[in-house]
Amino acid sequence: MSLFSKIFNNDRSEKDGLIQDQRESLIDLLVLAMYVDNKLSLSEDAVLKAQIDQFSWEGPMSVDDYVNSAIARIRDMRSSEHFVNELLKSINERLGDYDVRLTAAGICERLLSADGKETSEKEFLNKVKTELQIT
Structure with missing residues (x-):
């Protein structure tokens, strides 16, 4: 049983226990994490795809379209600290x-470590944990 299934075994969704906004947020986080070191790797892509496969996607656009939209948005704006x-x-x-x-945060850490942690990835993970209020 997947980590999501174990943690989110409730009535919000039959399969993954998330609402659509949470699924989209997680994709945004993982795509942002993929771009932190300015290089994309197959191992990071595999973590993203494995996570997406666990979703009970309910969005108005397909999950592939949402990922592509997130990639375009994040790729173009990632150099802005404000963004x-x-x-x-x-x-x-x-x-x-x-x-x-x-x-x-745990899934983000797994994605970041998929190709070996660099200083920028460690700093980003710390920033994520701070923003998500994970101690």
């Missing part, structure tokens, strides 16, 4: 529950 801070603030608000934020 990154605002996006992390939005992600925190949309994730909501502490357990969801804790799980999101």
Whole structure:
């Protein structure tokens, strides 16, 4: 049983226990994390795809379209510290529950470590944990 299934075994969603806004927030977080070191790796992409496969997607656009939209938005704006801070603030608000934020930070850490942690990735993970209020 997946980590999401164990933690979120409740009535919000039959499969993953998340609401759509939380799913979208997690994708935003993972895409942002992928771009932190300015290089994309197949191992990071595999973590993102594995996570997406666990979602009970309910959005108005397909999950692939949402990911592509997030990539375009984040790729173009990631160099702006203000944009990154605002996006992390939005992600925190949309994730909501502490357990969801804790799980999101763990998945983000797994993605960042998929290709070996660099200083920029460690700093970003610390920033994520601070913004998500994970101690």
